[in-house]
Amino acid sequence: MSIDLKTIKHISKLSRISVDEKRAKKLAGDLNSIFDFIEKLNELKTDNVEPLTSVAETTLKLRSDEVKSKNIREQIVKNSPQDNEDYFVVPKVIE
């Protein structure tokens, strides 16, 4: 299997990380060597194996739906790069 530049561009778009041509070439090389290494898994037959999704063999605990943190607006926006009256500010979305 081989990851080409077109695939890199596609993944870059999906992951919202802009990548220039030079980086894309380097990434294609790196990812190909990593996937060559990962291909080893195909040696194993796993048709009848249940996937392991969690090592913790307990079911998630339920809790009552109560508000526990109140009046923390200020804390929530405290680290935002840009805010205005308790709102996050982003570049204009609607023309």
Added chain:
Amino acid sequence: MSDITKQSLTELVENIKNKKLSSTDVTKAFIERSEKSKELNAYITEDFTSALDKAKRFDQKPNLDLKMPGIPMAVKDLFCTKDVKTTAGSKILNNFVPTYESTVTENIWKEGAILLGKLNCDEFAMGSSNETSFFGNVQNPIDKDLVPGGSSGGSASAVAGQLTPITIGTDTGGSIRQPASFTGTVGLKPTYGSCSRYGIVAFASSLDQAGPMAQNVKDCALLYEIISTYDSKDSTSIDFKRNQYSKELTNNIKGKKIGIPKEYRVDGMPKEIEDLWQKGIQYIKDCGAETIDISLPHTSYALPTYYIVAPAEASSNLARYDGVKYGFRAKGENLIDMYEKTRSEGFGTEVQRRIMIGTYVLSSGYYDAYYLKAQKVRKLIKNDFDEAYKKVDAILTPSTPSSAFKIGEKTDDPVSMYLNDIFTVPVNLAGLPGISIPAGHDSKGYPLGLQVIGKAFDEQNILNIAFAMEEKINFKNKITDWWIK
């Protein structure tokens, strides 16, 4: 007392309780040594002024019933600390000041410990050499230009270099045990669900665990008993009966059955590692325990599985860094452009690489071939351990396939870097506890570690085995203070 920083945590606690030392004495000593140790680059953020204030306040009204009374301590910069910058070693969190405290650090402060500062680590804990940190690489106190391992490299360096009496790291694929092995220190990766993940910057949520890094097994047991608590704020925290691990620590391991897995004898493993392992087997026997040859047939599939599962979870966890709610933001022409530039400029090379791998294996058309396949193999790896534990109480392996390497030696070849974690990764995939203890030196005089792997929630047992072995090994770390002028 000029030798304060040479004392173990247990000794310091005793000396403070007996009033031979004050918290101020101890805190000052570690601050002074940390100030002289800037070349190690172990700290990302120092909190020395505030630490000294807290120490003075502690001494005015000392509560000597606590487990870590007035003990100063630095922690990995992956734990959120209220009002103290928390970066995860990344540019994207360079200006992030949490408004809340992680459960693990909260537990520590409740027992009287004092924050000294935040320790360097690989960016988002992705790395095995501490070279992916935005804040530069960390020096290993063992030798100049030697990596301390990773991702908890700053933590390992700070404990080995006596900049902090003890510390905490996190371990997703070996990030506590490998650096402990590289620096001649003890590192415990607890059972998944044992220590709360609340307030720890997430990397791969089904694998991440916090754990202690210490100078000896007893210190390690003491800190573990403090940080292991059930926490409703972490949905995978497990409510099980926890011990007083340091009090119940014993070197009596007579009759214990220790498994020796043949698959850990990997191709190209240096003879020094094999010799160390054989020595370890002898120590086990000297302690009155029995060794049994076992098989963990899917061991060689653990790393490829890990490099699907961990990046997949990371790509999802790291989607939150969008330049909107917190952290770094780059200027963009529109919203999407802002996202793409923020993430491109804010994340380093290794993190971008792993996000890309994760995005790819989860993307439409590839999910079954990669992610689902990896989850199935993960099951087989866990089954191997379940099967082995029908016959044995614990497993002994080397911690790493080599001793510490030089800075820059493996940065150009991601796969060779990943191979560092070959002996540690299976433990995370199966959710088990593992401890690395220093067990010898290679021909260059660099430390080498042995790993004891336990059954889930059987930390007491592996701590006991490590404690018994530690006594027989009688390891002395060779720290020359080369970085102090």
